[in-house]
Amino acid sequence: MRSLDREVFTQELLNRIEKTITDYSLIDSDERVAVALSGGKDSVLTLHALHDFREKVNFELLAIAIDEGISGYRADGLQIARQHASELGIELIEKSLKREMGITLDQASNFHHTACVPCGVFRRYLLNRTGHELELDKLATGHNLDDEVQSFLMSFARADTRRFGKFGPKLDRIHPKMIPRIKPLWKIQEKEVGIWAVLNEMDVHMAECPYAYTSFRSNLKNYLNQLEEKSPGTKINLLNSFHKSFQFEDLLMKVELHECKRCGEPSSSSLCKACEIREEINQIKNV
Ligand code: SF4
Numbered sequence: 001m002r003s004l005d006r007e008v009f010t011q012e013l014l015n016r017i018e019k020t021i022t023d024y025s026l027i028d029s030d031e032r033v034a035v036a037l038s039g040g041k042d043s044v045l046t047l048h049a050l051h052d053f054r055e056k057v058n059f060e061l062l063a064i065a066i067d068e069g070i071s072g073y074r075a076d077g078l079q080i081a082r083q084h085a086s087e088l089g090i091e092l093i094e095k096s097l098k099r100e101m102g103i104t105l106d107q108a109s110n111f112h113h114t115a116c117v118p119c120g121v122f123r124r125y126l127l128n129r130t131g132h133e134l135e136l137d138k139l140a141t142g143h144n145l146d147d148e149v150q151s152f153l154m155s156f157a158r159a160d161t162r163r164f165g166k167f168g169p170k171l172d173r174i175h176p177k178m179i180p181r182i183k184p185l186w187k188i189q190e191k192e193v194g195i196w197a198v199l200n201e202m203d204v205h206m207a208e209c210p211y212a213y214t215s216f217r218s219n220l221k222n223y224l225n226q227l228e229e230k231s232p233g234t235k236i237n238l239l240n241s242f243h244k245s246f247q248f249e250d251l252l253m254k255v256e257l258h259e260c261k262r263c264g265e266p267s268s269s270s271l272c273k274a275c276e277i278r279e280e281i282n283q284i285k286n287v
């Protein structure tokens with residue numbers, strides 16, 4: 001592709017991300033925002049897009065990387081995350097599950113039928129805890145349109161309607177210790193992020209997690225990709241239907257959060273999910 005095409009594509013993509021940020025008021029001036037940076041293409045694009053957006057709105061930008069402890073996989077992603085943060089002059093804060101929670105994901109995966117459950121719970125927990133240690137106003141994630149549609153359908157399939165409140169480009173603060181999350185790539189397809197990375201010769205972590213095959217999400221992703229190939233526009237239509245059918249903010253407000261009796265983090269029950277999983281693992285270990 002000629003360089004002009006690359007520039008046109010990239011600018012159009014950045015304009016659409018910026019439109020999502022402004023349409024949904026994701027970032028206000030003088031806020032302190034961090035990107036959850038894994039080194040994968042989505043979080044790398046989020047970091048670059050927010051870095052560029054600072055030319056229009058003045059805000060502070062940081063990045064947080066979580067080392068889940070997945071051998072043969074995570075180290076490369078972290079290296080790429082460090083490289084992008086350093087190139088853009090953005091401070092990167094690194095946290096590891098082993099250091100902060102006393103367990104690696106490889107160890108936790110022995111006690112769960114799918115590693116993705118403890119992985120998602122521990123990662124969200126550490127990101128939020130680090131977020132309020134850093135006194136962030138917002139935490140930006142690289143969730144794209146494909147991730148959003150997959151998450152919605154997964155909650156549908158599990159009849160887990162409480163999770164509907166987590167959809168939409170912005171999750172407001174419903175507890176003093178809960179950092180509002182924003183999704184600047186909410187309307188960007190995964191395929192477009194891939195094209196951006198290739199056209200701009202971005203160094204991104206492309207390897208697939210060794211546990212990915214165990215997840216319901218990965219089956220759903222393949223199915224949605226097949227549907228999109230046969231009927232282009234399926235994914236954006238699904239996203240628009242969800243958006244029109246549900247008032248996400250109202251659903252979120254129905255979830256009442258307390259503080260976990262063990263760690264003090266926000267939780268919808270007396271023990272947060274991260275403490276619950278750690279307790280389950282300890283019980284199995286002691287049998
Ligand atoms: Fe974690 Fe599962 Fe993603 Fe691997 S595929 S990083 S285990 S959520």
Ligand code: ZN
Nearest residue numbers: 260263272275
């Ligand atoms: Zn807890």
